[in-house]
Amino acid sequence: MQKLFLSTAFILAFSYYGKAEELLDTDVVDQEIVQEDLPPVLPNDSYGTVDSRLNQLEAQVQKLTDKIEVLEHRLKVKNETMMAPIAPSLGKKPSETLSEALTPTTSDATTLRTDDAQTLYAKAQEFLALGEYDTAENALKELIKSYPKDPLVINAKYWLGETYYVQGDYRRASVSFGEAYKSYKMIEKSTDPKDKEAKKLSFAKAPEALIKLVFSLKGLGKTDAACATLDQLQEEFPNQAQNVKKMVEKAKKDLTCSKK
Structure with missing residues (x-):
């Protein structure tokens, strides 16, 4: 035996x-x-x-x-970076272009380039792939603060949660994942062109934010809240992408949720 x-x-x-x-x-x-x-x-x-x-x-x-979880996180960032909006100066090192993204191109110091949100997002993805989480966090926070209405903000909130989660900061991760999901729900039925663009960009991030919220709550020892969030995810998003399905199955095994 x-x-x-x-x-x-x-x-x-x-x-x-x-x-x-x-x-x-x-x-x-x-x-x-x-x-x-x-x-x-x-x-x-x-x-x-x-x-x-x-x-x-x-x-x-x-x-x-x-x-393995850290490696999977970096692989996911790598894949999504390849599909991120193209930003200028991507051939330079991230440390060289992040500050440039915030530099005005006109004599008016209050005027920023119209592609700054795109640049910040792409640079944050690069920093995430390199494991430079503090710098990625700063870029994402700057995007969210400076361009609150930009279609990339929901995705930025999600990735901000990832920077916290991969470092084991489940409290801040749960806040960011929750905000990403709430932001998506706020524009879900909007007919505004900018909101429609945001929905198109962030549709996949809504269920991903919920499942990562589940794991963040689990990390905080809040099993009941994690189980409730898992139920909510399955009710709202019954047709899940393969990566979400795998995480849902893992959550079911890890959590001891009481059956309804």
Whole structure:
């Protein structure tokens, strides 16, 4: 029986490591999951009981899971960056162009370029892909503050939540994901041309914001609120994209929600 428990734990640990290697085959990040992260071979007399061995394996699996989540986040940013609105000077380093995005091009110091929101958004995506979360946060906050009516604001609020979430700041992440969802609902039935453009750009982000809100609430230990949000997501968005479906299934497994 002890061998069965340990074999199951090892299979789980190595399955997570295999997923990490698959992600690392892409050119998303330079980060590596090194050999020391794998569960060591345990001598018969290294640990006391089966429980202590399983607890150590569980901790190691969780460590790998956390690293995989960061890699998945960067892969997602990489993919979405490729589809982001084209901004000027993308060939330069992000650090060189973020300040330029806020620099007036006329003698009037109060006049900013009309594409500044686009530039800030694209630069924030680049910083996210590089793992420079503080700089990405600043760019997204500047966009939201300076261009509150821009169609990219809902997406910016979502990605602001991601910068917090990937760093384990679940409180601020839950606020940003909640604001992204609320902003989308406010324009959902609007016929204003700008709102229609915003809906087109952010339609996919509404259910994504809700499911990430679920995980943020879980991270805060607010299981009841997380379960209620999960129910809300499934009621409002029954036809979910594949990535959302996968996160919903994961949330169902992670949460112990009471059935209606």
